[in-house]
Amino acid sequence: MIAAWISLGIFVACYVMLVVLPHRRSWVSCISAVAVILAGVVGWKDALTVHVNWNVIALFFGTLILAELFMQSRLPAVLAEWFVDRTGTVRGAMIAICVLSGVISMFVENVAVVLLVAPVALSLAEKLKLSPVRLLLLIAMSSNIQGTATMIGDPPSMILAGHMKMTFNDFFLYHGRLSVFFAVQAGALAATVVMVLLLRKFRQKIDIVPVETVRSWMPPLLMLMLVLGLSVTSVFDPGFKWLAGTLTMVLAAWGLVWYWRVPKWGPVRGLVCALDWDTTLFLIGIFVVVGAVSNSGWLDRIAVGISAMSGSSVLVAFVFLTLLAMVISGFVDNVPFLLVMLPVVQKVAGQMGVAVPLLMFGLLVGTCMGGNLTPIGASANVVTLGILKKRGHTVSFREYSRLGIPVTMVSTVVGAVFVWIVWYSAR
Numbered sequence: 001m002i003a004a005w006i007s008l009g010i011f012v013a014c015y016v017m018l019v020v021l022p023h024r025r026s027w028v029s030c031i032s033a034v035a036v037i038l039a040g041v042v043g044w045k046d047a048l049t050v051h052v053n054w055n056v057i058a059l060f061f062g063t064l065i066l067a068e069l070f071m072q073s074r075l076p077a078v079l080a081e082w083f084v085d086r087t088g089t090v091r092g093a094m095i096a097i098c099v100l101s102g103v104i105s106m107f108v109e110n111v112a113v114v115l116l117v118a119p120v121a122l123s124l125a126e127k128l129k130l131s132p133v134r135l136l137l138l139i140a141m142s143s144n145i146q147g148t149a150t151m152i153g154d155p156p157s158m159i160l161a162g163h164m165k166m167t168f169n170d171f172f173l174y175h176g177r178l179s180v181f182f183a184v185q186a187g188a189l190a191a192t193v194v195m196v197l198l199l200r201k202f203r204q205k206i207d208i209v210p211v212e213t214v215r216s217w218m219p220p221l222l223m224l225m226l227v228l229g230l231s232v233t234s235v236f237d238p239g240f241k242w243l244a245g246t247l248t249m250v251l252a253a254w255g256l257v258w259y260w261r262v263p264k265w266g267p268v269r270g271l272v273c274a275l276d277w278d279t280t281l282f283l284i285g286i287f288v289v290v291g292a293v294s295n296s297g298w299l300d301r302i303a304v305g306i307s308a309m310s311g312s313s314v315l316v317a318f319v320f321l322t323l324l325a326m327v328i329s330g331f332v333d334n335v336p337f338l339l340v341m342l343p344v345v346q347k348v349a350g351q352m353g354v355a356v357p358l359l360m361f362g363l364l365v366g367t368c369m370g371g372n373l374t375p376i377g378a379s380a381n382v383v384t385l386g387i388l389k390k391r392g393h394t395v396s397f398r399e400y401s402r403l404g405i406p407v408t409m410v411s412t413v414v415g416a417v418f419v420w421i422v423w424y425s426a427r
Helices: 002-020 022-038 044-051 054-072 075-085 090-105 110-128 133-146 155-164 180-198 218-230 243-261 268-273 277-296 298-310 314-329 334-352 356-370 379-390 397-423
Strands: none
Touching: 002 022, 002 277, 002 298, 002 334, 022 044, 022 277, 044 277, 054 075, 054 110, 054 155, 054 218, 054 243, 054 268, 054 277, 075 090, 075 110, 090 110, 090 133, 090 180, 110 133, 110 379, 133 180, 133 356, 133 379, 133 397, 155 334, 155 356, 180 356, 180 397, 218 243, 243 268, 277 298, 277 334, 298 314, 298 334, 314 334, 314 356, 314 397, 334 356, 356 397
16 A cells, blocks of 8 residues: 555656656656656566557657658648648638648647748748737647647557557547547547638738748658558557557668668758657656556546546546546646546446447547647647747737637537547447
């Protein structure tokens, strides 16, 4: 029992520190992981071989490398200019950039997408003598929404895939029913309607001269090979244990060798150092911390509490979990929350006799859409505010909320309703 209290105490302290020190999250999670090991809650061997999902880590890190190469190919920037050039109006161009940002975020980390598309958006705003605030914020929101649409878009999707042994294709069709991808698209479509209304004043005509060119088609080819490869990994690795991560790392290594020998756009060391090591180390540490809490039995107690509160109402449980995920993800990092809640939700579904995907997908919808609720709800939001501040535009919490709250509420409700309609009747 002492070990259970120790693991809970370390987890709570870790979560508090993640809120207080969001820019030191890798340090916080890794120190917390070492603490549970030194306290004897888990052993070194179990921590590294049982609790850390190395398939997810390899999938995430390999995707980072391929996404970085994809961005340096300049194809996304070329596509952005192409869409802007064909929309005709300022509002159409803004919506096109937001939609494109969302599509790219299905395969590339959200912050990277913002950094890539922001120059195009800033250039557009400068040419038209408009404030870039609204456009850049909506780009970040679009990226956050679509990041969960596929297995390789964002860490929450990868974590869900690891927990439920889902393949790349399962995000489109799971057990014969429409899956995560279509729930996210429903929410994204609703959010786009809201964005059109928020941008209704921008009806000026537009004419932009394209300046970007594709530097190489090899990075897009590697991304395509990744998607195609992941779509068939379930045939050889149905338990999602090793093949997805291995395939991703092999393609990433191929990409690094190509980058070193062929285009020579810069030193390989510089590219590797620029990767998101912070999130990678954060994921490794938090896997250990959450594993310790899971072993202690606290997650079983939480599941019992949620089931008791919901009574026999599946709808109450579904709405509670979705809204809880949305609100919490609006203020703190969603990765530790999701890691804790996935086994809890699975137990709740078992106790209530409902389909696991119903509650799981509702949880994921709330988690991914909730990042848009506040300026600090997602890393992409924080980066966007930093870009705007450097340009002399300071965005207040209230100003952000005028966009974030309607986009979050509408996308969450529509995405959750889609999940309910598709999965409530499943058993």
